[in-house]
Amino acid sequence: MIKSQKDFFSGLMFAIIGGGFAWGATSYSIGTGARMGPGYFPLLLGILLAILGVFTIFYSLVEHTEDGDKVGKFVWRPIVYVLGANVAFGILLAGLPSLGVPAMGLIVAIFALVIIASKAGDVFDLKEVLILATVLSVGSYLAFIVLLKLQMPVWPTFITG
Amino acid sequence: MDLLSNLALGFGVAFTPINLMYCLIGCILGTLIGVLPGIGPVATIAMLLPATYALPPVSALIMLAGIYYGAQYGGSTTAILVNLPGESSSVVTTIDGYQMARKGRAGPALAAAGLGSFFAGTVGTLILAAFAPPLTELAFKFGPAEYFSLMILGLVGAVVLASGSLLKAIAMIILGLLLGLIGTDVNSGVARFSFDIPELTDGVGFVVVAMGVFGYGEIISNLSQPEDEREVFTAKVEGLFPTKEDFKNMLPAVIRGTALGSLLGVLPGGGALLAAFAAYTIEKKTKLRPGEVPFGQGNIRGVAAPESANNAGAQTSFIPLLTLGIPPNAVMALMVGAMTIHNIQPGPQVMTSNPELFWGLIASMWIGNLMLVILNLPLIGMWIKLLSVPYRFLFPAIVLFCAIGVYSTNNNTFDIWMVAAFGFVGYVFVKLGVEPAPLLLGFILGPMMEENLRRALLLSRGDWTVFATRPLSAGLLGAALALLVIVLLPSIRNKREEAFVEE
Numbered sequence: 114m115i116k117s118q119k120d121f122f123s124g125l126m127f128a129i130i131g132g133g134f135a136w137g138a139t140s141y142s143i144g145t146g147a148r149m150g151p152g153y154f155p156l157l158l159g160i161l162l163a164i165l166g167v168f169t170i171f172y173s174l175v176e177h178t179e180d181g182d183k184v185g186k187f188v189w190r191p192i193v194y195v196l197g198a199n200v201a202f203g204i205l206l207a208g209l210p211s212l213g214v215p216a217m218g219l220i221v222a223i224f225a226l227v228i229i230a231s232k233a234g235d236v237f238d239l240k241e242v243l244i245l246a247t248v249l250s251v252g253s254y255l256a257f258i259v260l261l262k263l264q265m266p267v268w269p270t271f272i273t274g
Numbered sequence: 275m276d277l278l279s280n281l282a283l284g285f286g287v288a289f290t291p292i293n294l295m296y297c298l299i300g301c302i303l304g305t306l307i308g309v310l311p312g313i314g315p316v317a318t319i320a321m322l323l324p325a326t327y328a329l330p331p332v333s334a335l336i337m338l339a340g341i342y343y344g345a346q347y348g349g350s351t352t353a354i355l356v357n358l359p360g361e362s363s364s365v366v367t368t369i370d371g372y373q374m375a376r377k378g379r380a381g382p383a384l385a386a387a388g389l390g391s392f393f394a395g396t397v398g399t400l401i402l403a404a405f406a407p408p409l410t411e412l413a414f415k416f417g418p419a420e421y422f423s424l425m426i427l428g429l430v431g432a433v434v435l436a437s438g439s440l441l442k443a444i445a446m447i448i449l450g451l452l453l454g455l456i457g458t459d460v461n462s463g464v465a466r467f468s469f470d471i472p473e474l475t476d477g478v479g480f481v482v483v484a485m486g487v488f489g490y491g492e493i494i495s496n497l498s499q500p501e502d503e504r505e506v507f508t509a510k511v512e513g514l515f516p517t518k519e520d521f522k523n524m525l526p527a528v529i530r531g532t533a534l535g536s537l538l539g540v541l542p543g544g545g546a547l548l549a550a551f552a553a554y555t556i557e558k559k560t561k562l563r564p565g566e567v568p569f570g571q572g573n574i575r576g577v578a579a580p581e582s583a584n585n586a587g588a589q590t591s592f593i594p595l596l597t598l599g600i601p602p603n604a605v606m607a608l609m610v611g612a613m614t615i616h617n618i619q620p621g622p623q624v625m626t627s628n629p630e631l632f633w634g635l636i637a638s639m640w641i642g643n644l645m646l647v648i649l650n651l652p653l654i655g656m657w658i659k660l661l662s663v664p665y666r667f668l669f670p671a672i673v674l675f676c677a678i679g680v681y682s683t684n685n686n687t688f689d690i691w692m693v694a695a696f697g698f699v700g701y702v703f704v705k706l707g708v709e710p711a712p713l714l715l716g717f718i719l720g721p722m723m724e725e726n727l728r729r730a731l732l733l734s735r736g737d738w739t740v741f742a743t744r745p746l747s748a749g750l751l752g753a754a755l756a757l758l759v760i761v762l763l764p765s766i767r768n769k770r771e772e773a774f775v776e777e
Contacts, residue, residue: 120439123706127445134452134467141464147736151459151466154724158452165445172441184705188498192701195494195673196694202677203690223674230670233497245667249674256306263682 117173117182124169131162194233202226206265218266219258223250277404284403284633288641293336296329297638300337301645304344309351318345319609331616332631336638338612343395343642346588347650350387350581355380356668357492364584365711366554370569370576377572382516384654386524386574387581388647394532394582395643398589401536403636406593418729419740423750425723428548430754433712440761443712450713453478454720461728473688482680483717486693487710489676491700493669498701516574523566524578527557531579535586539593553583589639596624596632 115121135156144150173182205225208216227246231237257263287293300322308318322341326334346364353364354371367387374383416424433443456467457477468474516524531553538549557579558569567573595606618624624632680689703710734740742748 119705119707120442123442123445123708126702126706127442127449130449130452137467141459141466142462145736146731146738147734149461149728149731151462151464154727155452155455155466158448158455162445162448162452165441165448169439169441169445182707187701187705188494191494191497192698195490195497195669196697198670198673199490199677199690199694199697202674203681203687206681207687209687226674226677227670230673231666233494234666234669236666241667242670245670249671253674253678257678257682263678264685265678265681 115173115181116176117178118184119182120169120173120176122184124166124171124173126166127169128163128166131159131164131166133159135159135163191233194229198226198230198233201229208270216266216270218268218270219253220250220267221269223253276407280629280633281403281637283629284635284637287332287630287634288336288637293333293634293638294641296333296337297340297641298645298649300340300342301344301642301649304341304346305348305351305646305650306344308345308348315342315345315349318348326612331613331618332634334612334616335609335631335635336642338609339635339638340642340645342588342609343639343646346585347388347391347646350391350584351384354383354387354577356672364550364580366550366580367577367584369554370571370573373570373572374574374577379572379574381654382520382574383572383577385516385651386520386578388650388654390524390528390531390578390582391585392643392647393528394535394584394586395589396640397532398536398539398586399636399640399643401586402589402593402639403633406597406636415746417744417747418726418733419744419747420750421726422723422730423741423747423754425719425726427750427754427757429712429715429719430757442708446708446710446712447716450716451720451723453483453713454717455724460721460725471688473686477721478692478717479680479684479689480714480718482689482692483696484714485676485680486696487700487703487713489672489700490693490697491704491710493672494697494701495704496665497669520574523563523573523575527553527575527579528582530556531582531584532586535583535588536590538583539587539590549583549587550580553579585643592636592639596635 136159138152138156138159141152141155142150143152143156146153202222202225204214205217205222206219208214224243224246227249228242231242231245254267258265258267288297303322304315304318308315319338319341322338326337329337349364350367350371353367354375357368357372371383371387374380429447433440433447454477456474458465458468458475465475531549534553534556535549538552554576557573557575562568562573569576591606595609618628618631676693677690680693681687700710703713730740731738740747741751
C-alpha cells in the first residue's frame with residue numbers, strides 16, 4: 114500500500130526522468146573516465162537519479178504518515194489560464210511564422226495576456242480588466258520601449274508594414 | 275599601507291561626478307526593475323546590460339555594479355512584500371520577511387534588509403580589498419579536483435539546509451544538474467538532449483527555469499487555493515522603522531550573517547545562496563529571547579541575517595571572479611560577459627594591468643551600497659503601497675513582466691514556451707511537496723561540475739582516487755561527508771525535521 118502519495122509520485126517522477134536521461138545519454142559517446150564522452154556525466158547522473166527515485170518510492174511504501182500525504186486534485190483553471198495567457202502573449206507578440214500567424218506586437222499581446230490571465234481569478238470584471246490592461250500597456254511601453262529600448266514589435270505588422 | 279593607497283586610488287576613480295551619476299542611475303534602474311515581482315537580479319542585469327555598451331569600461335562596470343545592488347535590493351523587497359523570491363538566495367528571506375509583511379511589519383523588514391545589507395556590503399568591500407591579493411594565491415592552488423570537491427561540498431551543504439526530505443532534495447539537485455547539461459557539450463560539440471530543437475542547443479536559460487518554477491508555479495498554486503485559504507494581507511502598517519527592540523535583535527544577527535556571508539561568498543558555486551541558507555539556519559539554532567516572535571512567523575532576525583549574508587556573499591563572490599575569472603554564480607557570469615564586451619579578460623591580470631578599473635570597481639561597490647540606503651530607506655513607504663494593490667490586479671501584471679522579461683533576455687519566443695512548461699513543472703513540484711531551490715543550484719553548477727570532473731579525471735588518467743589523494747580536495751570531500759553523517763544521525767535528524775516545520 115502507498116503510505117505517502119506525494120513521495121510515491123515524486124519518486125516515480127525521479128525514476129522516470131533519471132531513467133530517461135540515462136537512456137538518452139547512451140545515444141552519445143560515453144568514453145572512459147580519462148576521456149569522457151558527452152554521454153558519461155549524464156549517464157552517471159541519470160542512473161543516480163533513477164536509484165534515488167526507487168528509494169523514494171520504497172520509503173513511500175513503508176514509512177507511515179498520518180493522512181496518507183495525498184497529492185490532491187490538480188486545479189486546472191489557473192494552470193490553463195495563466196500559462197495560456199503566457200503562450201498567447203508569445204504568439205501575438207512575435208507571430209508564429211510556421212502557422213502563418215502575423216506579429217501583432219506588444220500592445221495587442223498585453224491586452225490578450227491580461228484578459229486571459231484575469232480569467233484565472235475568481236472575480237472577472239471586464240471593465241476593470243480593460244483598465245488594468247490599458248495601464249499596463251502604457252506603463253510597459255514607456256518603461257521597456259522608450260526607456261530601456263528593448264527590441265520588440267510594438268504594433269501589428271500590417272499597420273507598420 | 276597598501277590597502278589604503280589602493281582604496282584611495284579606487285575612490286579617486288569612482289568619485290568623479292560622471293561615475294557617481296552612472297552609479298546612481300544604475301541603482302535606480304536596478305531597483306525599479308528588480309522590484310517587479312518575479313524579476314530577479316539576473317533578469318534585471320540581462321535586461322539592462324545593453325544600456326551600458328556605449329559607456330567607457332570603468333563607467334560601464336560601475337553602472338552595472340549599481341544595477342546589481344539595486345536589483346538585489348529590489349529582489350529582497352518582492353521577497354518580503356509578495357513572497358516571490360527574485361533569485362534563489364532570497365528564498366529564505368521570504369520565510370520570515372513575508373510573515374512580517376502579513377503582520378503589518380513590512381517597514382521594519384525592509385529596513386532590516388537594507389541596513390543589514392549596507393553593513394554587510396561595507397565589511398564585504400573591505401574584505402575584498404584586503405584579501406583579494408593574497409586570496410589569489412590560495413585560489414591558484416585549486417585544481418579541477420578541488421573545484422569538483424568544493425562544488426560537492428556546496429551542494430551537500432545546500433541539501434542539508436533545505437527543508438523536507440533529504441532524499442528528495444538530493445534528487446532535485448541531480449535533476450537540476452541534468453537540466454543544466456542540456457545543450458551543446460563544450461568539449462565534443464554534441465548537442466545533448468536537444469531533440470533537434472535549434473534553441474535548445476544553447477541550453478535552457480537560467481531565467482526561464484527560475485521564472486517558470488518560482489514565478490508561474492507560485493502564482494498558479496496561489497490561485498488554485500480557495501479564496502479563504504489564500505494569502506491575504508492584513509495590511510495595517512505599524513511604523514516604518516524598526517523599533518529599539520528590533521535593533522537589539524537585529525544587530526547580532528547582522529554580524530553573524532555578515533561573517534558567514536563573507537566566508538562562504540568566496541566559494542565558487544552559489545556562495546551567496548549557501549550563505550543565506552546557512553545564516554538562517556544558525557539564527558534558528560540560537561535561543562529565542564523571551565517575547566521574541568518564533569521563526570517562520572515573522573522574526574526580524576530571519577530577515578536581517580540571510581540578507582546580510584547574501585549581500586556580504588555577493589560582495590566577496592567578486593573575489594573568484596576578479597582573481598580567477600571564474601563566475602561563481604549566474605550574476606557574475608553576466609559580469610564576465612560585460613567585461614569581455616569591453617575587452618577586459620577577467621582574471622588575475624586585471625589587478626596588475628588595470629589597477630584603476632579593479633580598485634575603482636571595488637570603491638564603487640561601496641558607493642552603490644551607500645546609495646541604496648539613501649535611496650531606499652525614504653522610499654520604503656512607496657514599496658509598501660504595493661501591498662494595497664489587490665492580487666487580482668497584481669498577478670496579471672506579474673505574468674506580463676515575466677513574459678516580457680523572458681522574451682527580452684534572448685528576443686526569442688521559444689523561451690516563452692519553455693517558461694510555460696516550467697511553470698507547469700513548478701506547480702507539479704508544489705503538489706508533490708519537493709523543494710525547487712536545490713534544483714536551481716544544481717542547474718547552475720551542472721556544466722561547471724562536469725567540466726571540472728572531466729579535467730580532474732583527464733589529469734589523473736581516469737583514476738578516481740585523485741579526489742581523495744589531493745589533500746585540499748580530500749578535506750573538502752571529508753567536510754561534505756561529515757555534514758551528511760551529522761544530518762543523518764537520528765538525534766539531529768529529528769531536530770532538523772522539527773526546525774523545518776513551518777507555520
